[in-house]
Every structure is written in structure tokens, then in C-alpha cells.
Amino acid sequence: MASLLRLPSLLSPSKPLLRRRLPAARLAAPATSRSQASAAAGAAAPAASETRGGDREGQVTPRSVDFNAWYTDVIAAAELADYGPVRGTMVIRPYGYAIWEAIQDYLNVKFKETGHSNMYFPQEASHVEGFSPELALVTIGGGKELEEKLVVRPTSETIVNHMFTKWIQSYRDLPLMINQWVNVTRWEMRTKPFIRTLEFLWQEGHTAHATLEEAEKEAMQMIDVYTKFAYEQAAIPVIPGRKSRVETFAGANRTYTIEAMMGDKKALQAGTSHNLGQNFSRAFGTQFMDENGQIEHVWQTSWAISTRFVGGIIMTHGDDAGLMLPPRIAPIQVVIVPIWKKGDEKAVVLESVDSVQKILKEAGIRVKVDDSELRTPGWKFNHYEMKGIPVRIEIGPRDVTNNSVVVSRRDVPGKQGKEFGVSMDPSILVNHIKGRLEDIQASLLQKAITFRDSNIVDVSSYGELKEAIAEGKWARGPWSASDADELKVKEETSATIRCYPFEQPEGTKKCFMTGNPAEEVAIFAKSY
Amino acid sequence: MASLLRLPSLLSPSKPLLRRRLPAARLAAPATSRSQASAAAGAAAPAASETRGGDREGQVTPRSVDFNAWYTDVIAAAELADYGPVRGTMVIRPYGYAIWEAIQDYLNVKFKETGHSNMYFPQEASHVEGFSPELALVTIGGGKELEEKLVVRPTSETIVNHMFTKWIQSYRDLPLMINQWVNVTRWEMRTKPFIRTLEFLWQEGHTAHATLEEAEKEAMQMIDVYTKFAYEQAAIPVIPGRKSRVETFAGANRTYTIEAMMGDKKALQAGTSHNLGQNFSRAFGTQFMDENGQIEHVWQTSWAISTRFVGGIIMTHGDDAGLMLPPRIAPIQVVIVPIWKKGDEKAVVLESVDSVQKILKEAGIRVKVDDSELRTPGWKFNHYEMKGIPVRIEIGPRDVTNNSVVVSRRDVPGKQGKEFGVSMDPSILVNHIKGRLEDIQASLLQKAITFRDSNIVDVSSYGELKEAIAEGKWARGPWSASDADELKVKEETSATIRCYPFEQPEGTKKCFMTGNPAEEVAIFAKSY
Incomplete structure (x- = not known):
């Protein structure tokens, strides 16, 4: 079994065990010096990453800074997958x-x-x-x-x-x-x-x-x-x-x-x-x-x-805060985070949490309660944002008094995505949450459509295609050129024909490469 | 692709294509000459197996004649699995x-x-x-x-x-x-x-x-x-x-x-x-x-x-007629076979079949209709018995007139398992079928318990164990002997300790091998 043996050299009582994982540690350092941070993490985790309940937990490289690093960071921080011991293999986590x-x-x-x-x-x-x-x-x-x-x-x-x-x-x-x-x-x-x-x-x-x-x-x-x-x-x-x-x-x-x-x-x-x-x-x-x-x-x-x-x-x-899941395929659609300070608040808050959970479950909503006392509410907010859970419900003592909850949307950051005083009355609450989940589903799609359409350029010459591809965009244009021409485009721009879309513009078309008549437009892009 | 190429030498228009499959062909011959039949099937299928709608279709070696041959025949005839091209591999069919x-x-x-x-x-x-x-x-x-x-x-x-x-x-x-x-x-x-x-x-x-x-x-x-x-x-x-x-x-x-x-x-x-x-x-x-x-x-x-x-x-x-599935895990719980002779009967029968199917489906029963005109009702009866479907419903012109159906249980052969005049009235029919499915589930378990218990012998000496094992039965007796003794039993009888059952008889026990005190009884048997 020697080849699989991993000696846990970091595991000694004198070293802190918490948040020893590499991605979190790496990201405690400024995003611009990732490699240094990684090296440091290999030796001992920086202090910031060890703070239990600290809000830096699970942060990732900003998407705008380095898309690829962001992607692998999110996969690690949201616990989606891990690397297997054999090169190129992957463990898909729960x-x-x-x-x-x-x-x-x-x-x-x-x-x-x-x-x-x-x-x-x-x-x-x-x-x-x-x-x-x-x-x-x-x-x-x-x-x-x-x-x-x-x-x-x-x-x-x-x-x-x-x-x-x-x-x-x-x-x-x-x-x-x-x-x-x-x-x-x-x-x-x-x-x-x-x-x-x-x-x-x-x-x-x-x-x-x-x-x-x-x-x-x-x-x-x-x-x-x-x-x-x-x-x-x-x-x-x-x-x-x-x-x-x-x-x-x-x-x-x-x-x-x-x-x-x-x-x-x-x-x-x-x-x-x-x-x-x-x-x-x-x-x-x-x-x-x-x-x-x-x-x-x-x-x-x-x-x-x-x-x-x-x-x-x-x-x-996904965004800088991590994963963002469309409600229909989200394993957890709603997370409930109870909030209390004084000991006597706990019982009354948890009672409401329990009742809200039951109401939502019975309505067929996939809901999770995190009432762990090992993490702060702030840590939990970040954690479940990282996991891309569409809706968060907060319930504190004042909410219980008012018979209401606070509802936050994952897809709308900050105050704007927060609704206070949503009634706990079962039918109102269920309708409200179902409505929000549908809103989020629709909003994610619309946002992706807008993003897609603003990044597809209609081209009528090879020059325009090169320009569009150089900007990282998709190029769409009439195409009836040869396989050799297609391979030339790939060689010169790294873009390939992704498809002749089923939805075609009306009217006569002229191949942007050869000037010959073309039956269809094709979409060119760089791809994974 | 040469190694996977199978030249379809049997496929020429001059030879009948239907029912060319090996198991059916093999079994058209008397069960006692299986190898001859197999050889024959390799050259050309015997006439009996080609009869479309013939009742011999899908028959298997009787279980009592050759349990192992019966097992592989059932797997082929019920279309459960097939052999893969690589030795020892299996294709699991739908x-x-x-x-x-x-x-x-x-x-x-x-x-x-x-x-x-x-x-x-x-x-x-x-x-x-x-x-x-x-x-x-x-x-x-x-x-x-x-x-x-x-x-x-x-x-x-x-x-x-x-x-x-x-x-x-x-x-x-x-x-x-x-x-x-x-x-x-x-x-x-x-x-x-x-x-x-x-x-x-x-x-x-x-x-x-x-x-x-x-x-x-x-x-x-x-x-x-x-x-x-x-x-x-x-x-x-x-x-x-x-x-x-x-x-x-x-x-x-x-x-x-x-x-x-x-x-x-x-x-x-x-x-x-x-x-x-x-x-x-x-x-x-x-x-x-x-x-x-x-x-x-x-x-x-x-x-x-x-x-x-x-x-x-x-x-x-399973039995001589093929597979027998417990209703709770049967992919199809009820098969409906329409029966008509004159052309004008067809429409009225199929209308009832359709309505019965809907009634059962809505009640959550897994139901299939076989209204194919390529096979006779007799062929279908045999076919779905082979597939182990727990309940068969027949609907003919007379049943339609009487607003009733005929219900047959897979686990009770012949007339005894048949009920005539079961009302098509939705609530009566659904209750009846649900009741029958439960009866069958319980009856299969009870039959298996009776079989199991009548084939476990309590032994108090090694001689008795040998005798029980020689009869093909399970032997249960107090055991506290050594690993070496256990291996000796295996060598001499081919039986191994299957388990120390959780359910143990009361009272003091004496190891049947050594005569020493024993804490538990063990069950010995030959195994797959």
C-alpha cells in the first residue's frame, strides 16, 4: 500500500488543524501573489485562514482577475470536487x-x-x-x-x-x-x-x-x-x-x-x-x-x-462570491440561518426555524438548516453564497417577535437582494419563496442571454472575424468555404466552427471568407 | 474494427430470420438433449422455434431437470442479460x-x-x-x-x-x-x-x-x-x-x-x-x-x-415457466392482454383496455398493454409468464359486455390462479389489483420462508452435518472449533460457515465438532 500512503506530517497537536486546506489558505493572501501564498500554505497555513468563523473563509480568486484560478478555487471552496491521486483524475464530492x-x-x-x-x-x-x-x-x-x-x-x-x-x-x-x-x-x-x-x-x-x-x-x-x-x-x-x-x-x-x-x-x-x-x-x-x-x-x-x-x-x-446555482437544479434551494445572541433567545429562534423548515419542506422546497454553533452567521452567509444556494432565510429574535423572516437572493448582492419582514404565515411564505426561486431561475437565464448576445459579433469579413476572436468574442457570419479554409481559421485564430445554428437569419448570404453565396451562417469561437 | 466484426452468415433472404436466437431454438428440442439442440441452432433454427405466435417460444429447461441450465435459459428468454464479447462479461438488458x-x-x-x-x-x-x-x-x-x-x-x-x-x-x-x-x-x-x-x-x-x-x-x-x-x-x-x-x-x-x-x-x-x-x-x-x-x-x-x-x-x-418477480420490485406489475377474434370486436376491446390501463396507472400501478397483432394471446401469456410479471389482465368482448376483466396470478398456475368477472369499476378494480399484488408479495415471501426452513437441518455432530450437506441442505449447529476445523469442513464437504445468525437459539450449546462449550450456532452450506 506504500504508493498510496500519505504521511500526515502536518497532523500534530501543536499545529492548528482547522482550515488547513490549500485553496482557502492560498486565498487568504492577496490574489495577485497566488504562487507565494501557495508556497506558504505548503509549509503552514497563514493565520488569517485559521480564524474560525472568520469571513475570509472560502474566498476565491476574483473571477475578473483570473478566470481559470477562480474556477478551480470555486470547485475546491464549494466542495464540488477534488483531485484524485492519479494525474488527471477527479473525485466528485457529494x-x-x-x-x-x-x-x-x-x-x-x-x-x-x-x-x-x-x-x-x-x-x-x-x-x-x-x-x-x-x-x-x-x-x-x-x-x-x-x-x-x-x-x-x-x-x-x-x-x-x-x-x-x-x-x-x-x-x-x-x-x-x-x-x-x-x-x-x-x-x-x-x-x-x-x-x-x-x-x-x-x-x-x-x-x-x-x-x-x-x-x-x-x-x-x-x-x-x-x-x-x-x-x-x-x-x-x-x-x-x-x-x-x-x-x-x-x-x-x-x-x-x-x-x-x-x-x-x-x-x-x-x-x-x-x-x-x-x-x-x-x-x-x-x-x-x-x-x-x-x-x-x-x-x-x-x-x-x-x-x-x-x-x-x-x-x-458563478461570480466572485462563488458558485451560483439555478434553483431548479440546486441540491439545496433555501438555507435557513438562525441568529441569536443571548442564551434565552436560542430556543425561541430555533422553534421558528424548525417551523419554517417544515413549512417549506412540505411545499416541496429543498431546504437546509444550519444551526451549528461552531460557525458565526457571517461565516455561514459567505459559505452558502460560495455554495451558490439561491435563497437564504435569516431568522433572529426580532423576526420571531414580528412573525416574519429576512429573505436574501444569492443573485442580487447586498441590501438590494434582501427583503425584510416576509411573513411566516405558511401560505404567504411558501408563495413568496416559490416566487423568488422562479425569479432567480428566470433572472439567471436572462442575464446569461444578455451576456451571450452582447458577445456575439456578426462578421462579414475574415478581418472582422479575427478582430472579434481577438476580443475573446464569438463571431457569426455566412460561411461556405472549404474545410481547408476552416482549418486555416483555426490555425490563425484558435477559433473553430462551433456550429451552424438552427436559427438562421433571413435573406441571401455571402461567405465572409470567399465571397461566394452561402446557405448558412456559422458561429466561430475559441472553446474548451 | 476487425476483431469485433461479426459477419452475419445466417442473414440471407432465403433463410427465415424470425426467432433465430439461440436459447429459444435450443429449447425447442427436448430438454434432455440440450447440446444437440444448441449445435443445431448454430446451423439453422429448428422449425418449431420459428413459428410466429407458437406457444413453445421462450420455453426453458425445467428447473428440476437442470437448475444451472434453467437459470441461464431464463436469463436469455426473459431478456435479462446477454454475454458480452469479452469472456466473462455481461450485457445487462433493459x-x-x-x-x-x-x-x-x-x-x-x-x-x-x-x-x-x-x-x-x-x-x-x-x-x-x-x-x-x-x-x-x-x-x-x-x-x-x-x-x-x-x-x-x-x-x-x-x-x-x-x-x-x-x-x-x-x-x-x-x-x-x-x-x-x-x-x-x-x-x-x-x-x-x-x-x-x-x-x-x-x-x-x-x-x-x-x-x-x-x-x-x-x-x-x-x-x-x-x-x-x-x-x-x-x-x-x-x-x-x-x-x-x-x-x-x-x-x-x-x-x-x-x-x-x-x-x-x-x-x-x-x-x-x-x-x-x-x-x-x-x-x-x-x-x-x-x-x-x-x-x-x-x-x-x-x-x-x-x-x-x-x-x-x-x-x-423462478419456476419452470420462467422468472417470477415480487410485485414491489417488478418493473411491470400488471400486463394487459386484449383478446378479440372478429374485426368489429377490436375497437371495443381496445377501448376498455385503454380505460383499464389509465385507471391502474393513475393508481400508481406499473402497467403495460400488449396489443400487438403480431403475436397470439397464447404466445403473450407464455411470454409474460417468462418475464415474471405478477398479474395478467385479459379483456375480451364478453368481458367488455360484462364490464369486467379476467385476472391471473403469475404465482398460482392454471385455473386456480384465475379470477373471472372482476369489475372494471375503477375503485373495485384498483382495490382488487392492489390486493392481489400484496397477496403475491406476501405469498412469495412465505413460500421462500417455508422452503428455507424445511431445508435447514439442526445438527449436533459432524456426521449429521455431512449428511445434511450431502443432501444439499444447510446445516445449523453449535460451533466453537478452530479455523483449521472450519477449513477441514470446507475441504471435506465443500460447505463453509455462511454466518453466525443474529437470531440464536436459547440455552447452553456444545460445539458439534469438538464437544466444547459453544456461544453460538453457525450455519454451514455450499454457496455460489
């Missing part, structure tokens, strides 16, 4: 996993409503020579060198087709529509928590149909499910569209995508749906007898959303 | 996976109610030299030989402790109670679908506590959760108890288990809960500062239930 569970709960219902069943394909499959260099290979099993190397699942099209070939004989076996929630492994060199890790969690849908039209309809239906999820649940105004030939999945005829603009204006491919045509069915001989007795190859789709989406939520809504 | 989802849904709620959070640990971890020979090792990643071999998760105690050491500093961080639903890989030589495969799905709970007492309480609480699940949901009367020293998990101080008796009287270890003491916390330096400022090692537990439990359900309740 709070981060609860967001993933919210994503699963919504999509799982939608997948079933649209006729899909969950199942499970093994993750170890035969190695396919000459396949992607991103694979992890098992070469030793049960202490012996294996005759055939096994691939650890990077995606499942090959094994799916292997089995579909066995299960499908007749048109009566179609459509075959399945999904699995699983882990996948890809040997990525540059990793980033949630966004790109050696292993991640996703769902992969796989369907087989009797006709091209059905497969196309399915691929479109699923990108539509993803789009609605992004807008309505995650408050992320993704742009759905079709990938360019260059960016289309190697096994697909068409790849549909939802593209999201992160807080640093980079694009995140947040979900994809592929019309695979007959590419896999021809390679694997996946055939069926149609109603006329003809043997045909099936038409297929596959589609996926992954834990990367959690990264997208962080980078869309 | 119907089998839905049973696993029912298990997850129940346990997930119980885990959360008892204070656990879900999360996710990476499956690739550093190789631990000298560890179990059941490991799969990744040695190549991204096209390169890795400097350090990585283990594909066989269980997660090591990485859990690696992270716990990072997260736990103070008593305020305890208890830390988490769970993950994941795949695990063990290089098993002799595999059997659901029971023992190279890869399987499970949940693994991991907790850390400040005291031994708390850890012990937790370990007991979780084996109790499993016991209740087995009894109340799966209708499996498991015997909960403590493992012997020999059978205790290597890393645990105590292992608790639930042991189930399968239809062939072999024991199945269906879930375990370990009190790990400080074994892992000492190895990994997982320490905390207690309320008095003392540094202590945490006390831990881990506990797991896997897809093996699905195998346990099949082998507990």
Missing part, C-alpha cells in the same frame, strides 16, 4: 455529485418519456487496432498478460453494434432505443476538473431505426431534449446547431451540438447528438428484414451529455 | 436493468434517510503491490506504456482512505458518510451471469466515525437496511449474521452478511457490511482531532450490494 444527480433525474425522465430504456454494456471490450490514441488499455488480468488487450470504455458504439447485430433481425425489433449512465475513460493530456478528465461520467444513448428519416428525427429530438434541459433547468442559453464537416464525430453523418458561452466567453460543447447513418451497421453487419422481406442495414443515432455540464453551470453563473 | 433500477431506487432513498450522500471516486488508482490476484491492470494509456500500472477499481477502500485523510481533520468533520453506485472489475475465472462476472455494478458505502461504537452501530444499521430490503421488497428471507474469522473480509474486524437460500438450496451471499475498525485509517494515516484536542485514527465501515442480487431474485422465485 455537493458536486448532487448537481449531477439533478441532471440525471431530469434527463432520465425525459429519456424514458421519449421511449428509451436504460441498460448496461460492459466497459471492457476488445482492442480495436488503429483506433484513437486516447485509450486506456488493460493488458494484465488476474495476474497474467492477456492475449488480447482490452480497451476501457471511451464510448460504446462498437460494443453496442456488436450486440445490436445479435438482437435485431426484423423490423419488429425496431426501433431499438437504449441509454446507459456510465463512466468513460479517455487518456487526455491537459485536464481540467469536470471539463476534461481522464475519466468522466455521462449518459450515452444509442438507437437503431428502420429508416434514415426516423434516425434523423431521433437525433434532432435528443438535441432538442438537451436544449430544453439547458434553458429550462440549468438556465444556460445554449445555441443548438449542426457541426461542420471538420468538427463532425468521425463515425457520424451529422453531429448536432449545443454550444454554451462560459463567463470568459469561451465556448463549451455541452452535449451532442449524432446521426450515425449506416456507418456502424455496415461495419458490423447490423441488418434487419423489412416488412417486404428485404434485408437492410439499420440507421442509427447516439447522443451524450456528461459531468462536463457541471463545469458549464459553474462557468456560466 | 428488463434486467430495470430490476436493478428498482433495487437502486429503494436503497438510494434508505441510504439518504440514514444520512449518506452519493459521490464518485475515480476508478483508476495506483497499483498496490502484492494485492489480490483478481485485478485488471491498465498498463498503456494514450498510446504509451505507463510508468505506474493502474488498477481498475475492484473496490474503493484504498482511494476512499486516501481522500478521507485529506478531508478529515477534526471531530467536526465526522461522521463522514458516503456512498457510490459504480462498476467494479474482478478477474474471475469461473463466471455466471449476475452472480460472478468480470465486471459488475454495485453500491459501496464508506463511512468514518469518531468512535468504535459508532462504526459498529453503522455497520449493523446497514446490514439491517439490506435485510429489510431483502424481506420486504425482494421477498427473499435472508438470514443476517456475522461471518466467521475465516470468511471475514481481509480488511475488516467484523463482516456482517445476509445469506439467501437459492432454489437449488445453495447459499448466496447477497450483501455485506464491514466494521473496518482502524485498519485502513492506520494504514493511511486517516486521523482527526477529537473534542479534547487528542489526535485519533478514525473508525470505519464499508458495505455493498451488487447486481448479484438480481441473480438471487431469479434463483429464489
Whole structure:
């Protein structure tokens, strides 16, 4: 076990144990000298970070100063994830996993409503020579060198087709529509928590149909499910569209995508749906007898959303105070913080807290009470802001007397987001809180739409595109140039075609690169 | 992709495509010549198996003739699982996976109610030299030989402790109670679908506590959760108890288990809960500062239930007609089969079918209608019996006239299990069906208890134990002999101590092996 042994050298009674964690310690120092602070943290935690109940707890690099540092700081401070012991791996902590569970709960219902069943394909499959260099290979099993190397699942099209070939004989076996929630492994060199890790969690849908039209309809239906999820649940105004030939999945005829603009204006491919045509069915001989007795190859789709989406939520809504969660996918929608000073106030405050908690729970609101006496209310305010909980309720002795509570919105900082004297009367309180949660949900979406739209530039020349990209923005313009031109843009600007959006402007278009007629506008951007 | 390519040599228009699947074909031949039938199926399917709507579809080897063949036949015919392309791997098909989802849904709620959070640990971890020979090792990643071999998760105690050491500093961080639903890989030589495969799905709970007492309480609480699940949901009367020293998990101080008796009287270890003491916390330096400022090692537990439990359900309740599912975990509780002959009967029957379906759905009953015209009612009866659906409702023209339906119980064969003239009146029908589902749930459990109890023999000598084991039964007797004696019993009879049951007979006991005083009785049995 030697390789996993971590000697707890800092653990001795003479050293303070509290707030020994690196991110908090690092951020106690000025944001501009992060590396020094980190070095210091390695030796002993600066005093500021050890103050129990101190308001500096859990602070992060300001977003405007360093977006990437802010992102990893938020992940640590909000306890969303941690690094695993193997390079590039990630531990998804309970709070981060609860967001993933919210994503699963919504999509799982939608997948079933649209006729899909969950199942499970093994993750170890035969190695396919000459396949992607991103694979992890098992070469030793049960202490012996294996005759055939096994691939650890990077995606499942090959094994799916292997089995579909066995299960499908007749048109009566179609459509075959399945999904699995699983882990996948890809040997990525540059990793980033949630966004790109050696292993991640996703769902992969796989369907087989009797006709091209059905497969196309399915691929479109699923990108539509993803789009609605992004807008309505995650408050992320993704742009759905079709990938360019260059960016289309190697096994697909068409790849549909939802593209999201992160807080640093980079694009995140947040979900994809592929019309695979007959590419896999021809390679694997996946055939069926149609109603006329003809043997045909099936038409297929596959589609996926992954834990990367959690990264997208962080980078869309978060601010300097930390994470900001849309109420519909927030594991905790309301946190109640009791406030008292004198001992005799405690019982009466906690009684009200308990009653308010019950009222909200019964109304189906996800609520948490933090009545710990180890932390100050100020510490708790910061802590739950960092965790992105949409609404905070404060209850003090005066509130109890007035039969009211104080309600604060996470998305509106300071006094402006605070409402005093909200009645504890059950029906009034429940309506008020439900209303606020809806307001926040709508407001987060609207804010993200405004941000997105103010950062997309319509371009009519390559020069304009270069300028827009140099400013970190997205460029949208008519495009009918060659794959070679597309690759040239990538080389010269680092921007790629994110998609041909489904929503297209009216009128005739001229390719901004070649001046030739163009059918569609494309969106170019730098991306994760 | 060559290695996965399966040329569909049977797929030519001149050969019938329908019912080409192996299990059905195999079983069209007499059960006593299974291997011949299999060989035949490899060349061309026997005529009997191709009859569309024929009643022989989906029949299996009788359970009494060959329990193991019956088991694998049922898995194939009920479409629970299939073999993966790599030896020892299994594809869990939608119907089998839905049973696993029912298990997850129940346990997930119980885990959360008892204070656990879900999360996710990476499956690739550093190789631990000298560890179990059941490991799969990744040695190549991204096209390169890795400097350090990585283990594909066989269980997660090591990485859990690696992270716990990072997260736990103070008593305020305890208890830390988490769970993950994941795949695990063990290089098993002799595999059997659901029971023992190279890869399987499970949940693994991991907790850390400040005291031994708390850890012990937790370990007991979780084996109790499993016991209740087995009894109340799966209708499996498991015997909960403590493992012997020999059978205790290597890393645990105590292992608790639930042991189930399968239809062939072999024991199945269906879930375990370990009190790990400080074994892992000492190895990994997982320490905390207690309320008095003392540094202590945490006390831990881990506990797991896997897809093996699905195998346990099949082998507990199934019969010659196939699977038999307890209503509470049945993905489909009621199947409605419409029956009509003349064309003008169809519309009126289907209208009633639709209305009955809606009534039952609204009452929260999981119901499926099979109105396919490609299969006869007789075929459907057999098919849904094979799938173990607890209740079948038939609706024909005469039933519509009488405003009633026919209700058949899966667990009571033939006329006896059939009720005619059950009113379609919503409240009467819903009460009737709910009552029948409860009857079936209770009846399956009672049947399994009777079977279990009639096959446990109380023994007071080694000779009696040998006799009981030779008859395939379980032997229960006072035991205080040595580990060496326990291993001798195993060598001579193939039986092991399944557990010291929590429920112990009163009175003084004398070890049946040594004649010395004994504190407890132990249960010995052959096991999967």
C-alpha cells in the first residue's frame, strides 16, 4: 500500500488543524501573489485562514482577475470536487455529485418519456487496432498478460453494434432505443476538473431505426431534449446547431451540438447528438428484414451529455462570491440561518426555524438548516453564497417577535437582494419563496442571454472575424468555404466552427471568407 | 474494427430470420438433449422455434431437470442479460436493468434517510503491490506504456482512505458518510451471469466515525437496511449474521452478511457490511482531532450490494415457466392482454383496455398493454409468464359486455390462479389489483420462508452435518472449533460457515465438532 500512503506530517497537536486546506489558505493572501501564498500554505497555513468563523473563509480568486484560478478555487471552496491521486483524475464530492444527480433525474425522465430504456454494456471490450490514441488499455488480468488487450470504455458504439447485430433481425425489433449512465475513460493530456478528465461520467444513448428519416428525427429530438434541459433547468442559453464537416464525430453523418458561452466567453460543447447513418451497421453487419422481406442495414443515432455540464453551470453563473446555482437544479434551494445572541433567545429562534423548515419542506422546497454553533452567521452567509444556494432565510429574535423572516437572493448582492419582514404565515411564505426561486431561475437565464448576445459579433469579413476572436468574442457570419479554409481559421485564430445554428437569419448570404453565396451562417469561437 | 466484426452468415433472404436466437431454438428440442439442440441452432433454427405466435417460444429447461441450465435459459428468454464479447462479461438488458433500477431506487432513498450522500471516486488508482490476484491492470494509456500500472477499481477502500485523510481533520468533520453506485472489475475465472462476472455494478458505502461504537452501530444499521430490503421488497428471507474469522473480509474486524437460500438450496451471499475498525485509517494515516484536542485514527465501515442480487431474485422465485418477480420490485406489475377474434370486436376491446390501463396507472400501478397483432394471446401469456410479471389482465368482448376483466396470478398456475368477472369499476378494480399484488408479495415471501426452513437441518455432530450437506441442505449447529476445523469442513464437504445468525437459539450449546462449550450456532452450506 506504500504508493498510496500519505504521511500526515502536518497532523500534530501543536499545529492548528482547522482550515488547513490549500485553496482557502492560498486565498487568504492577496490574489495577485497566488504562487507565494501557495508556497506558504505548503509549509503552514497563514493565520488569517485559521480564524474560525472568520469571513475570509472560502474566498476565491476574483473571477475578473483570473478566470481559470477562480474556477478551480470555486470547485475546491464549494466542495464540488477534488483531485484524485492519479494525474488527471477527479473525485466528485457529494455537493458536486448532487448537481449531477439533478441532471440525471431530469434527463432520465425525459429519456424514458421519449421511449428509451436504460441498460448496461460492459466497459471492457476488445482492442480495436488503429483506433484513437486516447485509450486506456488493460493488458494484465488476474495476474497474467492477456492475449488480447482490452480497451476501457471511451464510448460504446462498437460494443453496442456488436450486440445490436445479435438482437435485431426484423423490423419488429425496431426501433431499438437504449441509454446507459456510465463512466468513460479517455487518456487526455491537459485536464481540467469536470471539463476534461481522464475519466468522466455521462449518459450515452444509442438507437437503431428502420429508416434514415426516423434516425434523423431521433437525433434532432435528443438535441432538442438537451436544449430544453439547458434553458429550462440549468438556465444556460445554449445555441443548438449542426457541426461542420471538420468538427463532425468521425463515425457520424451529422453531429448536432449545443454550444454554451462560459463567463470568459469561451465556448463549451455541452452535449451532442449524432446521426450515425449506416456507418456502424455496415461495419458490423447490423441488418434487419423489412416488412417486404428485404434485408437492410439499420440507421442509427447516439447522443451524450456528461459531468462536463457541471463545469458549464459553474462557468456560466458563478461570480466572485462563488458558485451560483439555478434553483431548479440546486441540491439545496433555501438555507435557513438562525441568529441569536443571548442564551434565552436560542430556543425561541430555533422553534421558528424548525417551523419554517417544515413549512417549506412540505411545499416541496429543498431546504437546509444550519444551526451549528461552531460557525458565526457571517461565516455561514459567505459559505452558502460560495455554495451558490439561491435563497437564504435569516431568522433572529426580532423576526420571531414580528412573525416574519429576512429573505436574501444569492443573485442580487447586498441590501438590494434582501427583503425584510416576509411573513411566516405558511401560505404567504411558501408563495413568496416559490416566487423568488422562479425569479432567480428566470433572472439567471436572462442575464446569461444578455451576456451571450452582447458577445456575439456578426462578421462579414475574415478581418472582422479575427478582430472579434481577438476580443475573446464569438463571431457569426455566412460561411461556405472549404474545410481547408476552416482549418486555416483555426490555425490563425484558435477559433473553430462551433456550429451552424438552427436559427438562421433571413435573406441571401455571402461567405465572409470567399465571397461566394452561402446557405448558412456559422458561429466561430475559441472553446474548451 | 476487425476483431469485433461479426459477419452475419445466417442473414440471407432465403433463410427465415424470425426467432433465430439461440436459447429459444435450443429449447425447442427436448430438454434432455440440450447440446444437440444448441449445435443445431448454430446451423439453422429448428422449425418449431420459428413459428410466429407458437406457444413453445421462450420455453426453458425445467428447473428440476437442470437448475444451472434453467437459470441461464431464463436469463436469455426473459431478456435479462446477454454475454458480452469479452469472456466473462455481461450485457445487462433493459428488463434486467430495470430490476436493478428498482433495487437502486429503494436503497438510494434508505441510504439518504440514514444520512449518506452519493459521490464518485475515480476508478483508476495506483497499483498496490502484492494485492489480490483478481485485478485488471491498465498498463498503456494514450498510446504509451505507463510508468505506474493502474488498477481498475475492484473496490474503493484504498482511494476512499486516501481522500478521507485529506478531508478529515477534526471531530467536526465526522461522521463522514458516503456512498457510490459504480462498476467494479474482478478477474474471475469461473463466471455466471449476475452472480460472478468480470465486471459488475454495485453500491459501496464508506463511512468514518469518531468512535468504535459508532462504526459498529453503522455497520449493523446497514446490514439491517439490506435485510429489510431483502424481506420486504425482494421477498427473499435472508438470514443476517456475522461471518466467521475465516470468511471475514481481509480488511475488516467484523463482516456482517445476509445469506439467501437459492432454489437449488445453495447459499448466496447477497450483501455485506464491514466494521473496518482502524485498519485502513492506520494504514493511511486517516486521523482527526477529537473534542479534547487528542489526535485519533478514525473508525470505519464499508458495505455493498451488487447486481448479484438480481441473480438471487431469479434463483429464489423462478419456476419452470420462467422468472417470477415480487410485485414491489417488478418493473411491470400488471400486463394487459386484449383478446378479440372478429374485426368489429377490436375497437371495443381496445377501448376498455385503454380505460383499464389509465385507471391502474393513475393508481400508481406499473402497467403495460400488449396489443400487438403480431403475436397470439397464447404466445403473450407464455411470454409474460417468462418475464415474471405478477398479474395478467385479459379483456375480451364478453368481458367488455360484462364490464369486467379476467385476472391471473403469475404465482398460482392454471385455473386456480384465475379470477373471472372482476369489475372494471375503477375503485373495485384498483382495490382488487392492489390486493392481489400484496397477496403475491406476501405469498412469495412465505413460500421462500417455508422452503428455507424445511431445508435447514439442526445438527449436533459432524456426521449429521455431512449428511445434511450431502443432501444439499444447510446445516445449523453449535460451533466453537478452530479455523483449521472450519477449513477441514470446507475441504471435506465443500460447505463453509455462511454466518453466525443474529437470531440464536436459547440455552447452553456444545460445539458439534469438538464437544466444547459453544456461544453460538453457525450455519454451514455450499454457496455460489
